[in-house]
Amino acid sequence: DTGVSQDPRHKITKRGQNVTFRCDPISEHNRLYWYRQTLGQGPEFLTYFQNEAQLEKSRLLSDRFSAERPKGSFSTLEIQRTEQGDSAMYLCASSSKDRSKYSGANVLTFGAGSRLTVL
């Protein structure tokens, strides 16, 4: 178990460019989450996958954002036509399906994040 890996760790881009982040979850985890964290704030939910199915998307995920998990393993988060407001840390997390009566109490394992700076 090597944990959740995210790549790249840092990305600096110019406004209007496209960027893509990759997340490799813990191999036996079937759930994958993307969060965004801006300076001085807690993580904000963006989207969630169970296997390859994207089951929930936040209103924060505008049309310029797209996430995929094509084979139910790694995931990518693409931001098109980046804006300065997109500058943030993008966090990926994974978890296994909670088969206990405490559904919703899944423990998320987070990656170290991908920091995006849009100039």
Added chain:
Amino acid sequence: AQSVTQLGSHVSVSEGALVLLRCNYSSSVPPYLFWYVQYPNQGLQLLLKYTSAATLVKGINGFEAEFKKSETSFHLTKPSAHMSDAAEYFCAVSVQGAQKLVFGQGTRLTINP
């Protein structure tokens, strides 16, 4: 919808002193509550979670938290602070059947020698 409020964006204590980080939640149904810690350049790590069993929850590194329904609180404590406790701490809430966590804005803990 659920929400979390962490009182105090920055808390500073002396090494060996009591650590108290405050978290209040809002939920129309019984919540699940979590504390995560984030060290610089690392991902968030789970400290402890509450799932409606014991109201006093013990976590890693000597931390514990008590669920108080009447006060809608889930404050995090540690009897004696250590320099290695310096980090950002996040309280989070979820509910039965939900798939996402809702986080508070975080509290940065500084330990003074």
